[in-house]
Amino acid sequence: MSDEATEDLRVLRMPVELDYTYSAGRSASRFLRAIQEGKLLGQRCPVDGKVYFPTRGACPQHGMPIDGEPVELPDTGTLVTYSIVRVPSANIPLELPYVAVQVLLDGADTVMMHVLGECDLETVHMGMRVRAKWKPKEEWSTSVANILYFVPLDEPDAAYDSYKEHI
Amino acid sequence: MRDVAVVGFSQSVSLRRERNRNEVEILIPVLQELREATGYTNEDLEFVCSGSSDYLAGQAFAFVAGLDAVGAWPPVCESHVEMDGAWALYEAWVKIQMGYADVALVYGFGKPSMGDLPITMALQLDPYTVMPLWPDAISVAALQARLCLDGGVMTDRQMAEAAVRDRAHAKSNPHAQVAGDFDVEGILSEPYLVSPLRKHDCSPISDGASAVLLASSNRAGDFSKRPAWIRGIEHICEPQDLGVRDLTRSRSTEIAAEKAGVGAGRIDVAELSAPFSHQEILVERGLGLGADTTVNPSGGALAGNPLMAVGLARIGEAAARITNGEAERAVAHATSGPCLQQNLVCVLEG
Numbered sequence: 001m002s003d004e005a006t007e008d009l010r011v012l013r014m015p016v017e018l019d020y021t022y023s024a025g026r027s028a029s030r031f032l033r034a035i036q037e038g039k040l041l042g043q044r045c046p047v048d049g050k051v052y053f054p055t056r057g058a059c060p061q062h063g064m065p066i067d068g069e070p071v072e073l074p075d076t077g078t079l080v081t082y083s084i085v086r087v088p089s090a091n092i093p094l095e096l097p098y099v100a101v102q103v104l105l106d107g108a109d110t111v112m113m114h115v116l117g118e119c120d121l122e123t124v125h126m127g128m129r130v131r132a133k134w135k136p137k138e139e140w141s142t143s144v145a146n147i148l149y150f151v152p153l154d155e156p157d158a159a160y161d162s163y164k165e166h167i
Numbered sequence: 168m169r170d171v172a173v174v175g176f177s178q179s180v181s182l183r184r185e186r187n188r189n190e191v192e193i194l195i196p197v198l199q200e201l202r203e204a205t206g207y208t209n210e211d212l213e214f215v216c217s218g219s220s221d222y223l224a225g226q227a228f229a230f231v232a233g234l235d236a237v238g239a240w241p242p243v244c245e246s247h248v249e250m251d252g253a254w255a256l257y258e259a260w261v262k263i264q265m266g267y268a269d270v271a272l273v274y275g276f277g278k279p280s281m282g283d284l285p286i287t288m289a290l291q292l293d294p295y296t297v298m299p300l301w302p303d304a305i306s307v308a309a310l311q312a313r314l315c316l317d318g319g320v321m322t323d324r325q326m327a328e329a330a331v332r333d334r335a336h337a338k339s340n341p342h343a344q345v346a347g348d349f350d351v352e353g354i355l356s357e358p359y360l361v362s363p364l365r366k367h368d369c370s371p372i373s374d375g376a377s378a379v380l381l382a383s384s385n386r387a388g389d390f391s392k393r394p395a396w397i398r399g400i401e402h403i404c405e406p407q408d409l410g411v412r413d414l415t416r417s418r419s420t421e422i423a424a425e426k427a428g429v430g431a432g433r434i435d436v437a438e439l440s441a442p443f444s445h446q447e448i449l450v451e452r453g454l455g456l457g458a459d460t461t462v463n464p465s466g467g468a469l470a471g472n473p474l475m476a477v478g479l480a481r482i483g484e485a486a487a488r489i490t491n492g493e494a495e496r497a498v499a500h501a502t503s504g505p506c507l508q509q510n511l512v513c514v515l516e517g
Contacts (some may be wrong), residue, residue, distance in 0.1 A: 004329065012299070014294070014298070014299045016290070018222075018225065018282055018283070018286070018290075019282065019283065020225035020281045020282045021223065021280075021281055021282075023185075023186065023187060023188070023189055023281070024189065025187070025188055025189030025192045026187050026188055026189075026192055027192065029187070030187070055234060057189075057191060057195050057235065057236075058190045058191070058235045058236050059235075059237075059238065060193045060234065060235045060238065060239055061238055061239055062209070062238045062240065063198065063209065063235070063236055063237045063238025063239075064199075064238070065195050065199050067194065081413070102446055108283060159333045
C-alpha cells in the first residue's frame with residue numbers, strides 16, 4: 001500500500017492569480033496629477049462646506065456629488081495625534097523608531113496620515129505645527145510619497161479647540 | 168405580510184469599459200438621479216443594502232467605498248451582499264417585513280472590465296474538481312447549451328430569436344449596450360464563439376450600477392404616485408456541482424416562480440437576467456410565461472449585463488413599467504452562479 005499512486009491525496013496546490021487593470025478614478029486621478037506638480041488638492045462638500053483631503057467624488061457624510069473646483073491646500077498643518085512606532089512591520093520599510101502622525105492640513109477638515117522626521121522623539125506632542133518635507137522636484141511622481149515626511153515648524157502650538165474634532 | 172413597493176429606480180448606462188471612473192464614481196450619479204426622481208433624503212432611510220463583488224473589484228472590502236455615494240449621516244443599519252443587488256433588495260424586503268424599516272435604499276454596482284471576467288467567474292465553481300481546470304464562463308455556459316441542443320430541448324434558431332428580440336427591444340432603452348436590428352438567418356450564419364454559442368448568444372461584459380428605493384405602504388405614497396407593489400419574491404439555490412442537476416431546465420426558477428405566485432394572474436411584462444440566450448429560454452419556461460407576456464422590453468441582460476447591478480435593474484425595469492402605467496402585473500428575474508444555479512423571482516403589481 002506504500003505505492004505512491006494509491007496514497008491518499010492530502011494536499012491540493014491550486015495557485016490563483018487574477019490580473020486587474022485598476023483605475024484610480026477621476027477624483028483620485030486629479031489629486032495624483034496635482035501632487036506630481038507639488039500641489040495638494042482637496043474638495044469642498046456642497047452641503048456644509050467642509051474640505052475633504054484628498055479629492056473624492058462625493059461627500060462621504062452627505063453622499064452628495066462633489067462637482068466643484070478643487071481646493072488647493074498649503075503643505076503646512078497641525079499634528080493632531082501621533083504614535084511612536086518601535087515594532088517592525090513587513091510592509092513598512094521605515095527605520096525604527098519612527099513617528100506615525102495624523103496631520104490636519106491648514107484649511108482641511110480631514111486628516112492625512114504620514115510620518116514625522118527631523119524631530120527629537122521626546123518633543124513630539126499634539127498641536128505641533130508642521131510642514132511637509134518634499135522629495136527633490138525631479139523625483140516627483142503621482143504619489144503621496146513625494147512628501148518624505150513632515151517636519152516641525154518653529155511656531156506656537158495650535159489651540160486644542162482648533163483640532164479637537166479631528167483626533 | 169406588510170405591503171412593500173418599489174418606489175424609485177435609476178441605473179447607469181451599461182458600458183463595455185468605464186475608462187476613467189472607478190466603481191463609486193459610476194454609482195454616485197445613479198444615486199443622485201434616484202434622489203432627484205423620488206425626493207428621498209438620507210433622513211428618510213432606515214436601512215441600506217448593497218450588492219457588489221470584491222472579485223470584480225480586485226480588492227477586499229471594495230463595497231465600503233460605495234458608501235461614499237450614500238452618505239454616512241445620519242447613521243442607519245447598513246448591509247452588503249456579495250451578490251447581485253437583487254439579493255440586496257431581498258434582504259431589504261425582509262427588513263421591512265420584520266418591521267425594522269419603512270424605507271430602504273438598495274443598490275448594486277460592478278466594474279468587471281477591470282479583470283478578465285470569463286476567467287474571474289471560474290472562481291465560483293467547485294473549488295476542488297472544477298475550478299482548478301479554470302473553465303471560462305462562456306465555455307461552461309456552452310456545455311449547458313450543448314446539452315439543451317443535443318437533448319432536443321431547444322434549437323439554435325430559438326436561441327437566435329431570443330437574441331434578435333432582446334436587441335430590438337433595447338433600441339428604445341437608452342441604458343443598453345447592445346441594441347439594433349439583427350435577423351435570425353444572419354446570426355445563424357455567424358461562426359461560433361464557443362460552440363454552440365455564437366457572439367449574439369452571449370451578454371456583453373458591462374460596467375454599471377443600479378439603485379432602487381423600497382418603501383412600505385406607510386411611506387410609499389411619499390415617493391411615488393404609482394408604486395409597484397411586491398406581491399411575491401423568492402429565491403432558490405441549486406447544488407454548485409454542475410453534474411448533479413438537470414442543466415436543461417431551471418428547477419430553481421420553477422420553484423421560485425411557484426412560491427412567488429407568478430401563475431396567479433396574467434403577466435404583462437417579464438424582465439429576465441439570463442446572460443446567455445439558451446438560459447433566457449430556460450428561464451422563460453421556468454417562469455411559465457405565455458405568449459401574452461412581453462419579455463425583456465428593456466432588452467434584458469443580453470442588451471447590457473452590469474454584473475451585480477443587472478438583476479436589480481430587472482426589478483427596477485419591471486417596476487418602472489408598472490409605475491408608468493404600461494403594465495399592471497410584471498415579473499422580474501435575477502440569477503447568480505454558473506448555469507443558472509440560483510434564481511430570484513419577484514412579482515410586482517400596480
